[in-house]
Amino acid sequence: MSSTHSYPSNRTKHVVESKSTEAQQDTEYECAPFFVDLKSLSESQLDHLRSVGLLGAVCVEIDESTAPQGVSAKAAKLLGVNETEKQIDDEPRVELLEEIRPSTSINKVVGVQDPYAIRLVRSAHINYLSNALSEPLSRGFISLDASHPWMIYWCLHSLDLLQYFDPHSDTSLDSGGLHDLETLQKSQLLKRIVSTMKHCWTDVSLQFDEDEVKKNGKLTELHKIQQKEGISSTNLQGKIELIGGGFGGGPQQMPHCAPTYAAVLTLCIIAGIGCGQEAAVNRSQNPYHEAGRLAIALLNEKRLPMYAFFLTLREHEDGERIAFRMHHDGEIDVRATYCILTPCHLLGLLDKDEEKNHLLSPPIAHYIASCQTYEGGFGAEPFNEAHGGYTFCALAALRILDFVSIINVETLRSWLARRQLEFEGGFCGRTNKLVDGCYSFWQGGAIAVLDCWYNENNATGEKIGSADEEGLSFDEVMLQRYILLCAQDVNGGLRDKPSKPKDFYHSCYNLSGLSVAQHALSSSWPSTSCEAGDDDTNLNSLFGDASVNILGKTDPVLNIRLERVMYATEQFRSANERNDQEIRGNET
């Protein structure tokens, strides 16, 4: 906890009461208890916080020759110490003993800690999230039956941020057997996820003008492949039929941008985990390699059909703007552009030459720009109210397109800055609305994207102003404080605000926001490979227990860890070059 940081206690003021002011007061009232000065608590109250894992035990020294104080909750389960419920219905209570710090070796001697440093209750979150993936979900989840890839992405990305799949040196903790069993289960889980995604893929028959196929290297290649397989044809009207497709919300559901985005991110995470990272010190190979291989194979197989599908979602709004639908005969809004550009960026489907690539055209950027409101943020459609989710999608999409400069950057910056709440420290989604943990990422991430762009584009070699100008433009300590104190459910999972129940979506975006707040801004986007390895160094001011709380570093544009982005983009870079050669071949 930074001792130099002062926490404002300004409650919002009003002259006139209304529904909005009441709601805001209620929220401040609901959060206030969580901001209690820990020093004012009794020893038994502090003991309670320690027992749930929010505070660490005082003066922990771990001698490598003795058995450690506790076991991970997962191991406890395996040992039959805690019977946790098979189904996620109500959230199972997990008894925490001592926590394992994933990326720091437990053989290190830990000195006197700050006894008041709030912790991320890692084991609880890991249990919640890993159970969500591996155990059956109750019938209440039927409302998410059209969002399977989302549920998986939210949980997997969260686990990845928690370094769940990171290799760590074998510890004296296990005698190899238990550890291997746990790793085996994780590896199985990753393979199950790849298989699940595979079953969420749906093919769809598409038609293209012969002309368009000829001019587009990727479509040409797809056509060639499918002709060889005997599944493509030219119909009577001279149109070429290709089999495109995308991921749907579940098996046998229509392809849709949003689950496609979630599926591709998920597969890239697995690819990176399995094939993009080193094995642990005493292992000859990465135990997740097989899963990684399967993920890459699936992405390789589907990237061109997916691209073809994306092209058919274009909608010409007027001569100057092109929007995208979320699915065939579906709604148009600014999310679709982001959901399409993200997989395309990761899978090497974008090339910089505008004429040849239909996804980088200025009209797409102009459509996005037309969604910016007088307030500075972006709405779902032109003139819709500025909103955090859409603002993030708009800005991130423009970043991928390299067209950030066409919007009003100043009003956007101003709107974003105003979304952080003075008392709570978290972000709200719109003016005069309430704090919500998910905006930790949508707004905090957007600020990170904009700041990074700003640094790139204003770099004159001279630094103007104070040193404070480096780093994020929002109060990252206040945000971390909100997430750790108000958004955590000590039984596992994270939430909108204390009065709301946890869920996978809020777990994902609170943790993603926390990661953004912790890690220093990248110097550029796309990030350089040396930055990807920067997990424990180059951090912002931290709130709480730094030995426990630091997450993996998420890419603020794509929202998977930098290492995963690097691996995926490397993998598919060569594929893109092949497509370019196709086109050059067509032209000779």
Added chain:
Amino acid sequence: MYQGKVLTNNNKEPSSLNMNIPDTFSDIDPISQSDGPEPACAITYTPEFVEAHDYLRAVLKADERSERAFDLTTICLKFNPANYTCWHFRRRCLVALCTPTDGDAQATIDVERIDNDLEFADKLGGSNPKNYQLWYHRRALLELRFKGDEKIQVAQKELSYVDKILDDDNKNYHAWSHRQWIIRTINQPQLWSAEIEYSHSKILLDPRNNSAWNQRWFATHEGEIATNSGMKLGKLAFQKAEEEANYAVCGAQVDPFNESPWRYLIGVLMEQYRWAQREGGVDDKDRTNGLLREYVAKIKEMNKAWDSPADDLPAGPCVSLMSALVDLLETIGDKTSLEEAKNMMGELVVEDPVRRKYWNKRKSTVLVLLGEVSD
């Protein structure tokens, strides 16, 4: 395969609930969900859910756009109103059922069916007016209804429906967005002006309802997007801008701690200023600069309230007021204004600490401008 025999059944709801699915579809084979082995995030479906969806998959595969398939979608959507595949197929069935079977290219719209479906969507939405698919379904249905002569009446009826939703949740994003879609699709003067009134009534109800302020912007601008080609200006006429600025500053006077009117005010003023700088003549530039200065004076006057505050006035300073003031001062950009802006931003670093890094960056920008401006 079931062949296009259209059953007339005007009272859809209860009968489809009571459908015996296997009997009704005895001629086709159900298709089970192909999850693969051990799917992740596996949902424990109820047997009723499984049965309904096994047959849904079958009719989807066969693309059977019939009455019984339509009824089946009703059942499935009650289980999961977010099933966009099912909604999509339901619309296909609707269109097929609305089209006379004599192959007449001009489909006569079955108004009753569409109204029934709007009713259905409403009932389904009851507990969750935040469902995307429901709102999109309404749009798709209304697109059919808007083709007729009484489109304005239909639009107004739908607008009252949305009003009902907003009564309950006055910032519902989809609802406000839906209103915008209706009004810009119909594009009739009376709907534009009525929406200004509507926004005003919502602002009176809750001055901090930012959605209502945003709607006012939409309605006064009549949804006109400024395009690069310059064919659409997308900005208010100057006189209208003066009126809107006045409206906003009155709102700010009512409660200076309310961010909404301030941002609306700055939006109106800056829209005029930017246009004048880019495309206006000398006169345009003069009068917009005059407008900015006029409001700087007004806001400074308002700020004096804290010199001798009334008892019920919350303690100053008022950050929202100062934020607006610095925006205008920085824009005016002469040396005096920039100095004032710089000083005020310095105050904001202290008074608005959660945004101190932002205010420091703003201050740096002003310092650069000061370095560039001549005395």
